[in-house]
Amino acid sequence: MALTKLELVNVHKSFGDIPVLQGIDLTVAEGELVCLIGSSGSGKSTLLRCINLLEPIDNGKIVYNSEDISAPGLDPQPVRQKIGLVFQSFNLFPHMSAIENVTLAPRRILRQSRKQLMSNATELFAKFDLEDRMDHYPDQLSGGQQQRVAIIRALAMNPQIMLFDEVTSALDPELIEEVLDVLRQLKRQGMTMILATHEIGFAREAADTVCMLDQGRIIEKAAPSTLFSNPTETRTQAFLSSVLKN
Amino acid sequence: MKSRSAARVAYEQKQKRKGVAIATLSTLLVLLALTVSIPRAPGWEKVKSSFFNGEILVSTFPSLLKAFTLDIAIFLWSLPAIAILGLLIALCRDQKTPVMFPLRMFGILYTDVFRGVPVILTIFLIGFGIPGLGLPRPWNSPYIWGTLALVLTYSAYVAEVIRSGIESVHESQRAAGKSLGLSQSDTMRFIVLPQALRRVVPANMNMLVALQKDVALLSFIGPVEILRQAGVHKSLLANFTPYVGAAIIFLAVTVPATRYADYLLAKQHKERS
Numbered sequence: 001m002a003l004t005k006l007e008l009v010n011v012h013k014s015f016g017d018i019p020v021l022q023g024i025d026l027t028v029a030e031g032e033l034v035c036l037i038g039s040s041g042s043g044k045s046t047l048l049r050c051i052n053l054l055e056p057i058d059n060g061k062i063v064y065n066s067e068d069i070s071a072p073g074l075d076p077q078p079v080r081q082k083i084g085l086v087f088q089s090f091n092l093f094p095h096m097s098a099i100e101n102v103t104l105a106p107r108r109i110l111r112q113s114r115k116q117l118m119s120n121a122t123e124l125f126a127k128f129d130l131e132d133r134m135d136h137y138p139d140q141l142s143g144g145q146q147q148r149v150a151i152i153r154a155l156a157m158n159p160q161i162m163l164f165d166e167v168t169s170a171l172d173p174e175l176i177e178e179v180l181d182v183l184r185q186l187k188r189q190g191m192t193m194i195l196a197t198h199e200i201g202f203a204r205e206a207a208d209t210v211c212m213l214d215q216g217r218i219i220e221k222a223a224p225s226t227l228f229s230n231p232t233e234t235r236t237q238a239f240l241s242s243v244l245k246n
Numbered sequence: 247m248k249s250r251s252a253a254r255v256a257y258e259q260k261q262k263r264k265g266v267a268i269a270t271l272s273t274l275l276v277l278l279a280l281t282v283s284i285p286r287a288p289g290w291e292k293v294k295s296s297f298f299n300g301e302i303l304v305s306t307f308p309s310l311l312k313a314f315t316l317d318i319a320i321f322l323w324s325l326p327a328i329a330i331l332g333l334l335i336a337l338c339r340d341q342k343t344p345v346m347f348p349l350r351m352f353g354i355l356y357t358d359v360f361r362g363v364p365v366i367l368t369i370f371l372i373g374f375g376i377p378g379l380g381l382p383r384p385w386n387s388p389y390i391w392g393t394l395a396l397v398l399t400y401s402a403y404v405a406e407v408i409r410s411g412i413e414s415v416h417e418s419q420r421a422a423g424k425s426l427g428l429s430q431s432d433t434m435r436f437i438v439l440p441q442a443l444r445r446v447v448p449a450n451m452n453m454l455v456a457l458q459k460d461v462a463l464l465s466f467i468g469p470v471e472i473l474r475q476a477g478v479h480k481s482l483l484a485n486f487t488p489y490v491g492a493a494i495i496f497l498a499v500t501v502p503a504t505r506y507a508d509y510l511l512a513k514q515h516k517e518r519s
Binding site: 049054076077078079080081084087089091092093094095104105108109153154157 | 419423425427428429432436437441444
């Protein structure tokens with residue numbers, strides 16, 4: 001059995017009186033691609049933000065490489081460097097060119113030399129077919145290109161795990177594929193990934209495990225072939241039929 | 247794009263011509279009414295000779311212009327100080343951790359005090375108060391302490407403008423910085439501030455226009471800048487025309503600057519919409 005990369009144990013999170021995560025248990029193995037599905041408000045985004053330590057959890061624990069990263073008082077910065085997060089709305093820095101977006105964090109945190117920064121970044125841009133866009137500013141790029149730059153920006157820190165928060169939801173339909181291609185490429189390279197998504201087709205094709213979230217709980221978890229063909233929970237059945245209808 | 251039909255173009259041109267004609271006519275009517283009615287006022291001849299005396303305007307104008315260079319010099323010295331202090335105060339107010347609470351309190355107190363006191367009062371208190379300590383030359387100069395009073399007041403305003411800029415940068419930008427593992431201060435320095443400062447350029451331009459005018463308030467504590475120079479002429483010639491001359495010089499600077507600020511603001515609106 002593959003090495004456990006990340007383990008969530010009974011994770012709870014509320015915003016004020018509103019419970020968002022109500023006891024999430026999840027184990028992610030090295031190189032595994034886990035897809036989180038479920039309607040808006042089911043807790044997918046919050047779960048990813050908690051793993052990246054953007055939101056502190058209320059209860060339970062998050063274990064990364066056998067270290068409890070949810071322990072109160074722990075410095076979140078080194079953890080965030082190892083767990084990349086890509087947002088639905090890209091969140092590129094609009095005042096910086098694509099290459100500056102990508103090199104900022106390695107320059108400030110890893111203290112790489114200029115030469116090293118440039119060669120690493122150029123390599124990443126080349127790998128995802130964006131070498132000719134390195135000097136463009138975000139507003140000069142299409143949505144798909146912006147999202148790919150955002151993925152490159154996270155990858156530049158050499159993360160061990162990548163989290164994707166509905167990264168194709170803000171894109172025009174014809175631009176979705178180019179971003180999904182990047183995800184496929186990462187999967188082939190053995191990146192450990194958790195993906196909150198509405199792209200059922202992609203989840204069916206590429207995921208190792210699919211988790212159905214409802215009201216802050218994982219109500220069903222299975223391999224995609226099982227979950228999509230024979231969902232056991234009525235809530236999953238209803239969700240899938242409504243998504244697939246559209 | 248297909249060009250519009252000839253009939254529509256003709257109609258729109260006609261509408262435009264009509265608009266220009268109406269605006270011109272109404273402006274002329276107002277001007278006519280003013281030029282006819284004002285000179286009929288009983289005191290007009292007196293006002294004209296004591297405020298709009300062409301001879302005096304010409305003879306005093308060069309010295310007013312020369313005195314105005316001191317206004318510009320004071321303005322230019324205070325600028326970098328205001329920019330730096332304003333930025334620091336804005337950053338103080340943005341501190342959210344408990345350790346930094348004293349800084350945050352200081353920022354709040356500072357902006358409250360210096361925005362809450364009339365500029366002229368700050369100038370009096372600092373400009374007369376500190377030289378009163380009996381400091382040796384040049385530290386008893388009203389230039390220095392008057393300028394400091396302007397710096398303190400305007401940096402409080404600039405700090406608030408910058409803070410509003412910082413708050414206008416969307417939370418998701420900070421989240422993106424954090425998610426990469428960047429520290430709070432790096433996120434502020436490389437991600438939030440560059441965007442915030444760019445957004446508040448027009449507001450700060452207006453602040454500069456106000457500052458240029460308020461330099462004249464220093465005339466009350468000593469420096470012979472333009473307003474004081476005009477006052478000297480007024481006393482010697484028993485005529486108010488030098489004040490009008492001073493106003494003309496201020497307008498020559500502030501009107502273009504205000505127009506430029508408006509232009510920047512309009513440009514920004516366009517870019518954002």
